[in-house]
Amino acid sequence: MTNNRHPNPDSDDPPLEDRVESALRTVRDPDAGVNVFEAGLVESIDVDDASVTVEAAVSEFDHKNATGIMRAMVQAVRDVPAVESAHVEPVSPSTDGAVEGVAEFDTIIAVASAKGGVGKSTVSTALACALAADRPTGLFDADIHGPNVPSLLDVSGPIHSDDEGSPLPVKTTESGTSLDVMSVGLMEDGAPLAWRGAMAHDALTELFTTTAWRADDTLVVDLPPGTGDVVLTTLQEVSVDGVVVVTTPFESSLDDTARSIELFRDNGVPVLGAVVNMGQFACPSCGDTHDMFPGSSHEEHLDAPVLAELPFSPRFQATPAPGDVAPEMEDLADAVADAAATAWDLDVPNDALDIRGEAPEKRRERVAERFTSLESGETFTLVSDRDPTPVRDFLGGLTDRRPEEIAGFEVERQTPNDWVLTATRP
Numbered sequence: 086m087t088n089n090r091h092p093n094p095d096s097d098d099p100p101l102e103d104r105v106e107s108a109l110r111t112v113r114d115p116d117a118g119v120n121v122f123e124a125g126l127v128e129s130i131d132v133d134d135a136s137v138t139v140e141a142a143v144s145e146f147d148h149k150n151a152t153g154i155m156r157a158m159v160q161a162v163r164d165v166p167a168v169e170s171a172h173v174e175p176v177s178p179s180t181d182g183a184v185e186g187v188a189e190f191d192t193i194i195a196v197a198s199a200k201g202g203v204g205k206s207t208v209s210t211a212l213a214c215a216l217a218a219d220r221p222t223g224l225f226d227a228d229i230h231g232p233n234v235p236s237l238l239d240v241s242g243p244i245h246s247d248d249e250g251s252p253l254p255v256k257t258t259e260s261g262t263s264l265d266v267m268s269v270g271l272m273e274d275g276a277p278l279a280w281r282g283a284m285a286h287d288a289l290t291e292l293f294t295t296t297a298w299r300a301d302d303t304l305v306v307d308l309p310p311g312t313g314d315v316v317l318t319t320l321q322e323v324s325v326d327g328v329v330v331v332t333t334p335f336e337s338s339l340d341d342t343a344r345s346i347e348l349f350r351d352n353g354v355p356v357l358g359a360v361v362n363m364g365q366f367a368c369p370s371c372g373d374t375h376d377m378f379p380g381s382s383h384e385e386h387l388d389a390p391v392l393a394e395l396p397f398s399p400r401f402q403a404t405p406a407p408g409d410v411a412p413e414m415e416d417l418a419d420a421v422a423d424a425a426a427t428a429w430d431l432d433v434p435n436d437a438l439d440i441r442g443e444a445p446e447k448r449r450e451r452v453a454e455r456f457t458s459l460e461s462g463e464t465f466t467l468v469s470d471r472d473p474t475p476v477r478d479f480l481g482g483l484t485d486r487r488p489e490e491i492a493g494f495e496v497e498r499q500t501p502n503d504w505v506l507t508a509t510r511p
Contacts, residue, residue: 101167102132108161109139115150121158128176135169137162140176144245145256151175175245183297185251187225187323190304192425194357195319195328197349199341201310204362204395205331206233208417209307211405212329213264214238215418218408221300223254223265227289227319228309232270239404242271251297262408265300267292289315293322303422312348320352327357327428329392329421334364339386346389353501357424358392360417365396392424393417431499437466441503452476453483459510464493467506472496476506484511 098104106122114124121127121141128140139158143151155173162171187193196212198205206228213224226234235241238257244267245253254265269288298304306323309315319325328349332342346356367374374396393413395401400411410418438455440448448469456465465480467473474496481488493509 098166101135101137101165102130104165105130105132105137105139105162105168108165109158112154112157112161115153116146121154126154135167137165137168137171139171139173141173143175144253149241183247183253183299184301185297186294187296187298187304187306188294189298189301190223191301192303192326193306193323194303194421194425195306195308195323195325195354196331197308197316197328197345198310198331199312199345200332200338201231203310203331203333203338204360204401205310206237206307207401208329208331208360208362208395208414209305210234210237211401211410211414212418212421213305214405214407215410215414216303216305216422217262217264217300218415218418220302222302222407223267223298223300223304225292225296225304225306226266226268226270227306227315229269229289229315230309232268234266234268234307235270237404238264238266238406240266240271244272247297249297251295252292253297254299256299257407259406259409262406263299264407265298267296267298289318290322293319312345317352320349320354325354327355327421327425329357329360330389331360331362332387334361336386343386343388346387350498350501355428355500356389357421357428358390359387360392361394363397364394367396367398390424392420429500431468431503431505433468433505434466437468437505439468441468441470449479452479456480456483456508456510461510463510465506465508465510467508469504469506470502471504472498473504473506477508480508486511 109127110120110122112121113119114121114126117124126142128142131138139162141155141158143154146154155175158173159171162168162173184190194212196205196209210224213222216222224234226232228234240255240257242255244255247253252267254267255271256263256265269292306319306325308319330342330345332338342359349356365374365376393416395413405414438451440451443451452467459465467476477488477491477494480491484491490511491508492511493507495507497505499505
């Protein structure tokens with residue numbers, strides 16, 4: 086029987102490499118609808134006698150599609166007469182311009198919640214997609230025990246590495262707008278995650294420091310609920326520029342959220358504001374709007390601005406895409422970006438007394454000098470790097486008044502490290 090893989094060497098057949106290329110041109114990119122050459126998926130073709138190796142750039146595809154394309158390419162090459170063996174090898178994607186580690190981002194925004202089930206990951210994902218519309222954005226799913234971001238975005242692994250071994254985020258793209266996504270869930274598809282203590286700390290630290298991001302402007306970090314090890318690890322390893330807390334208007338959720346807000350401030354993280362989620366529901370039958378938690382008032386519980394009040398709505402359950410989210414999420418992204426830009430700014434008058442960094446004795450001397458120099462009814466404003474509430478007793482002693490007689494006394498913590506005191510001179 087004649088082996089058609091070994092044609093007569095004196096024949097006029099084109100070179101084997103040309104015939105391999107012609108065969109590969111019959112394989113289509115399932116997304117772009119063009120052949121693999123036109124899609125730029127063929128990096129190289131190496132022909133060694135009757136052995137052919139093709140390098141394919143399929144890292145942008147999910148595992149299922151990447152495997153399908155490579156199998157189709159292998160089969161096309163094997164069907165070429167004179168080919169005895171065929172291999173298709175995936176190549177690492179280009180990392181030109183990539184930045185290694187989250188420290189290279191201009192702005193890092195964490196999204197947190199005191200409880201699970203309040204919509205934190207939904208808000209994180211939609212926020213990142215909205216921000217990606219006008220800036221290079223990444224989304225880091227740090228929820229080790231419940232990484233929901235991959236399913237919310239409908240993306241999957243595997244995670245590839247660059248030539249130096251640094252893990253590369255999965256890139257999801259919609260109408261030319263891209264979002265970099267990194268999650269433990271992309272590495273452990275379908276596997277139960279029961280990491281604890283040092284294991285979770287080491288895994289997060291490695292991903293925080295070694296991931297090679299294509300984006301470098303804004304990173305959204307989806308924290309696990311609560312205030313456990315992973316949250317504290319993140320605050321230690323990452324220079325977070327601000328945190329958005331997500332809560333429902335349920336009273337116990339608000340109480341826990343208020344405590345979480347203080348934890349973030351105590352750890353030097355500005356609280357950009359809160360998202361109050363699922364507070365109302367519009368009935369599709371009667372059209373009436375109903376309070377999901379009647380009687381609750383977030384204004385009484387949260388010492389933070391409310392960035393958005395989101396209803397319980399099916400439109401927030403749809404799969405978001407970079408640059409394509411509900412209008413409410415676009416508004417939230419604008420509010421978060423504005424809050425992050427001014428998170429470390431102080432809102433004080435020009436004549437405020439700034440005693441940050443002063444020795445205790447010098448602080449008392451400067452406060453006494455400024456307060457006693459004011460006329461009755463004038464406002465005294467003090468900026469301090471520690472809680473100045475005890476100053477009320479000192480002001481009372483300066484004026485022979487009981488502390489409670491110092492009118493207009495208020496203390497506001499404007500940043501994690503800055504308090505502003507106001508009082509009226511008796």
